[in-house]
Amino acid sequence: MHPSSAKIMDLLGAHGLHSQVRTLTDSTRTAAEAAAALGCEVGAIASSLVFVADGAPILVLTSGSHRVDTDLLARQIGARVISRADAATVRGATGQPIGGVAPVGHANPIPTYIDVELKKHGELWAAAGTPHSVFEIAYEDLLSLTGATEVSVEEGVTAE
Numbered sequence: 236m237h238p239s240s241a242k243i244m245d246l247l248g249a250h251g252l253h254s255q256v257r258t259l260t261d262s263t264r265t266a267a268e269a270a271a272a273l274g275c276e277v278g279a280i281a282s283s284l285v286f287v288a289d290g291a292p293i294l295v296l297t298s299g300s301h302r303v304d305t306d307l308l309a310r311q312i313g314a315r316v317i318s319r320a321d322a323a324t325v326r327g328a329t330g331q332p333i334g335g336v337a338p339v340g341h342a343n344p345i346p347t348y349i350d351v352e353l354k355k356h357g358e359l360w361a362a363a364g365t366p367h368s369v370f371e372i373a374y375e376d377l378l379s380l381t382g383a384t385e386v387s388v389e390e391g392v393t394a395e
Contacts, residue, residue: 278361
């Protein structure tokens, strides 16, 4: 198992979660690839996306079926400007590559937000530190594990 994935397994275990990291032969770099490899709905993929909000990195855990409306997100978190992070920023903030960013196990603490749309799916799949590794987790466990703040990333979907 890749060291990044082993770190995720250790973090899950330390939080009393019994999820296992799965290493797949198919890429899980995109939500569509992950869903195809796992045989689940794209919406059940909890994509970990890094953005830059007013110059600082943030992590947004979003449903694979959503695109993040950065203006909507900015209004909710009180940021002036949010933009997509480049590969170097993603790696620097998380220690993980684009396409393999896990919701936890980052190089440094990073403010984390979670798409309320993910609540609609019983089990979620998230990257485990590499573009070929994933783990299964329930929404409430993901929320607790990450300490994320609930947000809506698309108009018409509201936080409860």
